[in-house]
Amino acid sequence: MEIRGKAKRNMGSGIYLIVDPAMDESILMNKLNLCLSEKLAAVQIWDNFKVNQNIIELINRICEQCHAKNIPVLINNRWELLNNSLLDGVHFDDIPKDYTSIVRSVIHPFISGLTCNNDLTHVEWASKNKLDYISFCSIFQSQTANSCEIVNFRTIHHTSKNYGLPIYLAGGIKPENLHRLDELKYTGIAVVSGIMSSDAPNESIKKYAHKLNNL
Numbered sequence: 001m002e003i004r005g006k007a008k009r010n011m012g013s014g015i016y017l018i019v020d021p022a023m024d025e026s027i028l029m030n031k032l033n034l035c036l037s038e039k040l041a042a043v044q045i046w047d048n049f050k051v052n053q054n055i056i057e058l059i060n061r062i063c064e065q066c067h068a069k070n071i072p073v074l075i076n077n078r079w080e081l082l083n084n085s086l087l088d089g090v091h092f093d094d095i096p097k098d099y100t101s102i103v104r105s106v107i108h109p110f111i112s113g114l115t116c117n118n119d120l121t122h123v124e125w126a127s128k129n130k131l132d133y134i135s136f137c138s139i140f141q142s143q144t145a146n147s148c149e150i151v152n153f154r155t156i157h158h159t160s161k162n163y164g165l166p167i168y169l170a171g172g173i174k175p176e177n178l179h180r181l182d183e184l185k186y187t188g189i190a191v192v193s194g195i196m197s198s199d200a201p202n203e204s205i206k207k208y209a210h211k212l213n214n215l
Contacts, residue, residue: 008109009072009088012041016190022048031201036069038205041188047076059085082106118155127163138171160185178211
């Protein structure tokens with residue numbers, strides 16, 4: 001497994017898929033394989049591992065599948081896993097306490113992102129520390145994003161106008177309400193249950209992608 005000195009992959013536009021590692025592993029890998037038949041911006045592994053789960057083994061299986069399509073894989077919060085796995089980056093749910101030390105500790109370049117809300121200090125911090133992207137949560141009411149406040153569209157307008165950060169939108173986004181985002185400038189959408197709860201997740205991706213064809 002080659003890690004040290006590996007090149008930094010780039011995130012794309014469109015659908016940023018989030019997967020739950022607590023899902024039955026065979027089901028998870030089969031669904032991920034179907035998803036990878038469609039265009040994805042990136043894949044994030046939610047920090048929701050089961051007790052006694054072989055975390056590194058599962059992460060590397062997911063990475064190997066995604067990397068075959070040159071799709072980057074990020075971990076939710078657990079940045080310390082970057083050094084002993086094939087992961088490409090980390091998504092922080094909140095501003096980390098000592099990001100400078102984290103950057104020094106990781107032995108290769110990595111993608112970094114941050115969840116933002118109506119508090120623009122998060123956006124300002126992400127911009128100052130040169131993160132690769134931010135994700136606004138929650139755009140709409142959502143069971144999987146129930147810890148996020150609803151983001152005011154004015155906050156997103158201000159951010160897209162005044163900061164050069166790629167913006168992903170998360171929380172309660174469905175193909176049938178995507179038209180409500182037409183007034184916003186954004187790079188892509190982060191989706192969990194809207195895709196992975198489907199028996200045909202690739203078909204769900206197609207429905208989202210059809211609405212996102214202007215990205």
